[in-house]
Amino acid sequence: MADIYPVGVAAHGRVVWFAWVSDDYDYVLSKNGRPVSAGSKEDLDYEVAACDGTLDWEGESLLDFESLISSIDSGVGVSPDAVTDAWNFMTDLFRVVANAPRKMFHADMMDTYDSFFSQCEIARAVGLTSVSISRHDLDRAKIVLEDGLQMVLSI
Incomplete structure (x- = not known):
């Protein structure tokens, strides 16, 4: 089996844990059409074991x-890597929740994703041109994160 990593989403004083699978095609582990998740690390270990997997x-x-979201609101200390990591994870989760294996979360805002990605370490390493992140991009990223958080909290 591929490598399975725990990803916690922290908000509102709690953490929801998910099992993220790194394979040829990365995805959130699911069972019966629902993402495998738990409110504690121990429970996530149990849920993944029930799917014949082991967390790394x-x-x-x-x-x-x-x-x-707070850094995006203020416009100070925004990490493009953190925004794209969160967006990528929300895409993998969305694909399970919406039963849409090839859809991108908030595909309508890909130009905003591209702006953040252009400033990530990996983009610089491969020679992509950095694009400035505008207030409009920050506002749109906030929408993505808030919608993603609602998706997590509804699971």
């Missing part, structure tokens, strides 16, 4: 949505 806790990630 060395690759644990925590996405702090409240801090990210």
Whole structure:
């Protein structure tokens, strides 16, 4: 089986844990059409084991949505890498929740995604031109994160 990593989404004083699978095609682990998730690390271990998998806790990630949204609101200390990581994870989660295996979360805002991505470390490493992030991009990223958070909280 491919590598399975825990991804926590922190907001409103709690963390929802998901099992993210790194394979030829990355995705959120699902069972019976629902994302595998839990309110604790121990429960996530149990849920993944029930799917015949094992979590690699060395690759644990925590996405702090409240801090990210706060930095976007202020326009200070916004991490393009954190925004694109959160957006990519929301896309993988959305594909399970919406049963849309090839759809991008908020595909209507891909120009905003591209602006943030252009400033990421990986984009610089491959020679992509950096694009300025506008207030409009920040406002749109906030919408994406808030919608993503609602998706997480509804699971």
